[in-house]
Amino acid sequence: MNTIHNNGENDKSLDDGLEKLGRVYDRLPNDEPPALLDQTILNSAHRAVEKKPHWMKFSWLHGLTTVAVVVLALSIIINQREQVPGFDDAIRMEEESGPLRETAGKKEMDQLKELSTELKEKDMGRQVIPQSAPVSSAEENEVLEVTAGDQPLESRQRRSMAAPDSLQVKPDRIDADKAVSEMVQEESNMDEVELPDDVAESKQPRAAIIGAVQPEDAVLAVQTDDEIEEQLLSIIKLKQSGDMNWVTQLEKFKQTYPDYPLPEELSN
Amino acid sequence: MNAGNIALNLRRLLGALFQISYAAVMQEMSDEKLMQRYAKGDAKAFDQLYARHRAPLYRYFIRQVNDPATANDLYQGAWEKIIKARNKYHPASPFKVWMYRVAHNHLIDHYRRIRPTDPVEPDTLSDRQSDVTEAVIESEQREMLRAGIGALPPEQRNTLLLQLESGLKMKEIAEVTGVGRETVKSRLRYAVNYLKRSLVE
Numbered sequence: 001m002n003t004i005h006n007n008g009e010n011d012k013s014l015d016d017g018l019e020k021l022g023r024v025y026d027r028l029p030n031d032e033p034p035a036l037l038d039q040t041i042l043n044s045a046h047r048a049v050e051k052k053p054h055w056m057k058f059s060w061l062h063g064l065t066t067v068a069v070v071v072l073a074l075s076i077i078i079n080q081r082e083q084v085p086g087f088d089d090a091i092r093m094e095e096e097s098g099p100l101r102e103t104a105g106k107k108e109m110d111q112l113k114e115l116s117t118e119l120k121e122k123d124m125g126r127q128v129i130p131q132s133a134p135v136s137s138a139e140e141n142e143v144l145e146v147t148a149g150d151q152p153l154e155s156r157q158r159r160s161m162a163a164p165d166s167l168q169v170k171p172d173r174i175d176a177d178k179a180v181s182e183m184v185q186e187e188s189n190m191d192e193v194e195l196p197d198d199v200a201e202s203k204q205p206r207a208a209i210i211g212a213v214q215p216e217d218a219v220l221a222v223q224t225d226d227e228i229e230e231q232l233l234s235i236i237k238l239k240q241s242g243d244m245n246w247v248t249q250l251e252k253f254k255q256t257y258p259d260y261p262l263p264e265e266l267s268n
Numbered sequence: 269m270n271a272g273n274i275a276l277n278l279r280r281l282l283g284a285l286f287q288i289s290y291a292a293v294m295q296e297m298s299d300e301k302l303m304q305r306y307a308k309g310d311a312k313a314f315d316q317l318y319a320r321h322r323a324p325l326y327r328y329f330i331r332q333v334n335d336p337a338t339a340n341d342l343y344q345g346a347w348e349k350i351i352k353a354r355n356k357y358h359p360a361s362p363f364k365v366w367m368y369r370v371a372h373n374h375l376i377d378h379y380r381r382i383r384p385t386d387p388v389e390p391d392t393l394s395d396r397q398s399d400v401t402e403a404v405i406e407s408e409q410r411e412m413l414r415a416g417i418g419a420l421p422p423e424q425r426n427t428l429l430l431q432l433e434s435g436l437k438m439k440e441i442a443e444v445t446g447v448g449r450e451t452v453k454s455r456l457r458y459a460v461n462y463l464k465r466s467l468v469e
Contacts, residue, residue, distance in 0.1 A: 014453065017460035018431060021413075024467070025432045028410050033326040037340055041347045042318060046311040048351050 228257060236265050291316075299363035307354040318347075321364070324433045325371060331429055332375060334418045342378055346371040361443075368434050369444045372426065379422060409467060416466040424459040427452055 231253055238246035250266055294302065294316040305313035325346065330339035349370050357366055417425055423445075430441045438456075442449045 010457070011453075014457050014460060017464060018456065021428075021460055021463055022432055024409060024413050028414060030323065031327050031330050032323050033343055034340065037344060038318075038322065041344060041351075042315060044348060045306070045314045045318070045351050048354070049306065049309045049311050049314075051309060 228260060232263060232266065236263065239265065300359040303354070303357050303363050304359055307357060314351075317363070321367060325367070328368070328371060328429050328433045329375070331414070331417055331433075332422070332425060333378075334414075338378075342371075342374060346374045349374060362440070364434060365436065365440045365443055368430060368436065372430075372444050375426070412467055413463065416463045419466075420459050420462065424455045424462075427455040428459040428463075431456060 231249075235246050235249045235253060238249060253260075254262075290312070294312060297305075297313070297316070299317060299320065302313040302317045306317065326339065326343050329342045329346070330336060333339050333342065350367060353370065357363070417428065420428065427441055427445065430436050430444060431438075436444065438449050438452050442452045445452065
């Protein structure tokens with residue numbers, strides 16, 4: 001009770017003291033902020049709630065729109081390029097690898113010309129057989145025996161090169177020779193080669209188109225014949241060493257390459 | 269006078285009437301309503317609010333630091349904080365309490381910047397008293413009071429100024445300063461007794 005009474009007294013004295021102090025305090029000069037400070041604060045407050053233009057509220061939309069436009073433009077360009085692939089590819093191929101292809105084509109042409117010359121020389125020696133006449137299997141064997149006996153393995157390899165599968169020419173020797181001569185003839189008259197319509201319509205040079213097809217096939221044919229000759233050599237070695245496996249190897253070889261001319265050592 | 273001029277003058281008159289009536293409405297609006305309107309983008313509401321509280325808030329600062337330049341900085345900083353925090357204001361609490369809380373916190377930050385350690389404790393009051401007494405002997409009563417307030421420990425000075433300038437109740441001062449009501453009362457009692465003594469001497 002006494003404490004409450006004391007508290008009450010204290011509060012009252014505090015209130016009185018504050019009241020008296022307040023009266024004196026009110027007599028103090030009324031300090032006020034400078035007008036410039038007032039203006040600065042008011043300007044700041046007004047700026048803070050200033051309504052931005054409608055488009056500024058969606059400033060992120062600008063970036064998004066720009067990206068969308070760029071993506072759309074790119075997709076249209078890519079789509080158009082895909083629709084006309086031949087035109088672009090031809091130009092690009094001509095620009096980028098045109099000179100290289102021409103070089104490769106020249107090399108291959110030289111090889112083929114050399115080969116055809118050899119074959120022609122050879123044909124001169126056996127003019128008895130007409131090129132266009134059908135050749136019986138007996139005659140062919142006879143010729144094979146003669147050629148295989150007279151000529152080394154290398155010349156036979158060259159002859160087989162003249163009939164690559166990719167050119168769709170029968171592997172018969174005479175037909176192969178004919179095909180090679182025709183091919184050489186075609187290449188010498190390159191401008192007269194009839195190209196398919198779609199290729200002919202394109203602006204790609206004829207030499208580039210022809211060069212693009214032939215060298216690769218020729219190289220493949222050479223690689224294949226090398227392997228075949230290696231196989232044959234290994235069979236001959238087996239035979240010479242007395243290994244009887246050479247018979248099975250030869251059988252396999254015949255099954256794989258039924259039309260390939262066999263050397264003298266194996267044909268017997 | 270043609271019809272166009274009449275229409276223009278009528279428009280101006282209506283505009284002026286609207287401004288007057290709007291200002292009158294604003295004047296009658298409570299601080300809380302004005303702050304809410306300002307938060308929604310009504311700059312005029314802030315003008316009214318600012319006009320109401322500019323002088324007391326400025327005095328709160330200048331009598332705390334006794335240096336016009338520092339007081340100006342603190343005053344501007346406090347208002348900027350109020351402007352920035354306009355959307356955080358909740359009308360459930362009185363605007364004046366919220367505003368002085370922002371100002372108080374700003375002042376505390378200022379004290380922390382200039383004095384990392386806690387400011388003067390009430391116990392050191394007696395040490396300062398003699399200095400203050402010497403300083404106020406040759407001054408008039410108002411100056412004595414001003415000096416006396418300046419010599420008070422910051423907590424007491426802050427509490428006293430919140431009481432004298434803002435007219436906040438003890439509970440509200442407690443809310444602003446973040447201390448208990450009894451602590452506020454105690455600080456006020458210390459401050460009043462000290463100033464009484466100073467003025468009598």
